[in-house]
Amino acid sequence: MSEVLVVVDHVDGAVKKPTYELLTIAKRLGEPSAVYIGPADKASEVTDKVKKYGAEKVYVVDDAQLKGYLVAPKAEALAQLVEKASPAAILIPSSAEGKEIGGRLSIKLQSGLITDAVDVQPGDGGAPVTTQSVFAGNFTVQAKVTQGTPIITVKPNSAAPEESEGAGAVEEFTPTISDTAKTAQIVAAQPRQATGRPELTEAAIVVSGGRGTGGNFEPIEALADALGAAVGASRAAVDSGWMPHTFQVGQTGKTVSPQLYVANGISGAIQHRAGMQTSKTIVAVNKDEEAPMFELVDFGVVGDLHTVLPAATEEINKRKG
Amino acid sequence: MNIVVCVKYVPDATADRQFESDNTVDRVGVDGLLSELDEYGVEQSLQIKEKAGDDTTVTALCVGPEKALDAVRKALQMGADKGVHVIDDAIAGSDAAATSLVLAKAIEKIGAETPVDLVVGGLASTDAGMSVVPAMLAERLGLPQVTLASVVEFQGDQVRIKRDGDTATEVIGGTMPLVLSVTDQSGEARYPSFKGIMAAKKKPLETWSLSDLGVEADQVGLAAAWTEVVDTAARPPRTAGEIVKDEDGSGATALAEFLASKKFI
Numbered sequence: 116m117s118e119v120l121v122v123v124d125h126v127d128g129a130v131k132k133p134t135y136e137l138l139t140i141a142k143r144l145g146e147p148s149a150v151y152i153g154p155a156d157k158a159s160e161v162t163d164k165v166k167k168y169g170a171e172k173v174y175v176v177d178d179a180q181l182k183g184y185l186v187a188p189k190a191e192a193l194a195q196l197v198e199k200a201s202p203a204a205i206l207i208p209s210s211a212e213g214k215e216i217g218g219r220l221s222i223k224l225q226s227g228l229i230t231d232a233v234d235v236q237p238g239d240g241g242a243p244v245t246t247q248s249v250f251a252g253n254f255t256v257q258a259k260v261t262q263g264t265p266i267i268t269v270k271p272n273s274a275a276p277e278e279s280e281g282a283g284a285v286e287e288f289t290p291t292i293s294d295t296a297k298t299a300q301i302v303a304a305q306p307r308q309a310t311g312r313p314e315l316t317e318a319a320i321v322v323s324g325g326r327g328t329g330g331n332f333e334p335i336e337a338l339a340d341a342l343g344a345a346v347g348a349s350r351a352a353v354d355s356g357w358m359p360h361t362f363q364v365g366q367t368g369k370t371v372s373p374q375l376y377v378a379n380g381i382s383g384a385i386q387h388r389a390g391m392q393t394s395k396t397i398v399a400v401n402k403d404e405e406a407p408m409f410e411l412v413d414f415g416v417v418g419d420l421h422t423v424l425p426a427a428t429e430e431i432n433k434r435k436g
Numbered sequence: 437m438n439i440v441v442c443v444k445y446v447p448d449a450t451a452d453r454q455f456e457s458d459n460t461v462d463r464v465g466v467d468g469l470l471s472e473l474d475e476y477g478v479e480q481s482l483q484i485k486e487k488a489g490d491d492t493t494v495t496a497l498c499v500g501p502e503k504a505l506d507a508v509r510k511a512l513q514m515g516a517d518k519g520v521h522v523i524d525d526a527i528a529g530s531d532a533a534a535t536s537l538v539l540a541k542a543i544e545k546i547g548a549e550t551p552v553d554l555v556v557g558g559l560a561s562t563d564a565g566m567s568v569v570p571a572m573l574a575e576r577l578g579l580p581q582v583t584l585a586s587v588v589e590f591q592g593d594q595v596r597i598k599r600d601g602d603t604a605t606e607v608i609g610g611t612m613p614l615v616l617s618v619t620d621q622s623g624e625a626r627y628p629s630f631k632g633i634m635a636a637k638k639k640p641l642e643t644w645s646l647s648d649l650g651v652e653a654d655q656v657g658l659a660a661a662w663t664e665v666v667d668t669a670a671r672p673p674r675t676a677g678e679i680v681k682d683e684d685g686s687g688a689t690a691l692a693e694f695l696a697s698k699k700f701i
Contacts, residue, residue, distance in 0.1 A: 190575070215581070218570075219574070219575040222575040227663040228568065230568060249565070254455070254669065255671055261662060298614075299582050299610045300610065303606065304601070342695070342701075360621055366449075367473065385450060392671075396698060400687070413694075414680075414690075416688075416691050417680070419682070426687075427689075430688055434692065435701060
């Protein structure tokens, strides 16, 4: 069986959940090999984690000479690793950085790139067939790579992580990074403040607020905390300055696909729907019974979110005991 | 400064978007327009020109079928100085990699006399939405990429941007020439003025084919794509859900009841 490379999604060595989803997908396609590009002193910690989800090999790329630059050095490192390992496919988390790494890698390797897959399954002969959700979630597309090594970026929540012990054999890999790859410099980085809530794109439940909040997100946040959910916002709420852009769900914000999406005071413009339409269960609370959001819902309440949400939150907390 | 802004002609997102029988996007049967997110690229290009002075040229570059000229025209109306439309039957069905090849060759041709300092793109197209062409262009042209900017600043040949990265708010710096992409956070795109619309009619507009760019027909198009769409299907409409009216707190109870029935509590 051929190796399938999985680029580990992490922040300073702290492995994020999409990594385990990608490893689970990789196991369907071949032998998962995790590729960890990060601080070398965190490598053993990372290895312990990824081998629990089936990583047979762990390539450790010390990022000492890569960090501080945007995208290009990582793409160069991965291209060299692909030449060495000849994998059956490369799976990359579908973050902004992941997609751009994929773009550069695609040209370097003269290989097809598929982005934002929501499912990947082995097709004829084992080659990956991807599922994507397009046109604001109105169409489902199946695609495959026809040239080179398939490069696939996969969205969070695309598979349920399955534990399965892998060998986790560590192999250090030292790429040669060219000077031309070191031309876009990260001058400063301000890590996002932890909210104490799940990350928006990875959360199983998302509670969002829009124009109807009038700028008061307290009822949204209280319901989110009762449900263990992430908080999201519509573009209207972000443009009004009520919430930072990083909370925006929609075409120009985050695309989410949680088990449950609760839209509060959000009318449901196509740009917002594009970011949440594939959620498994959709609930809406809105004063306007004509709001297009109600066309999507499994359950809707026509009412004022400022009274409905606090009462619902109290009821939920009571039921939880 | 020589700026090239890439603009894409896309099917209107509010129209009934469809696929052709060969699984490519229907770009002819549906009304199209300049991709909304590329307007921000045009806007930032114009703002840079306004700051940098009169010897700056902004060229709007578009690859696409006949109607795609509308996208170039819109950019000219907004204030771009020149337009280039690359049109060739062989391009139909091209994937992102082939599109980036055609764009890269066109950018090289635009820069034949005065080298291009800045290649500008948007956050993503509103049809395919891959968000990878700026990175592919940077790779093909051997340039730095400074992407997904919400704020753009420059001084001399130095560019600095602010952006919402995946895990941090970042400041990215690079030296021109480079590829820049901007998001919808970078500032509202201007509407063409009446004067701008009239002036656009007299602006230079070139139409190039693949042979003008030295690209072979078999390097692009559906047959040369590195990926293949094997199936497209309209998502089945969601089954109508239950909608209740809140009366004296009944909505909250019903909501909690629904969430409990689905085991979310």
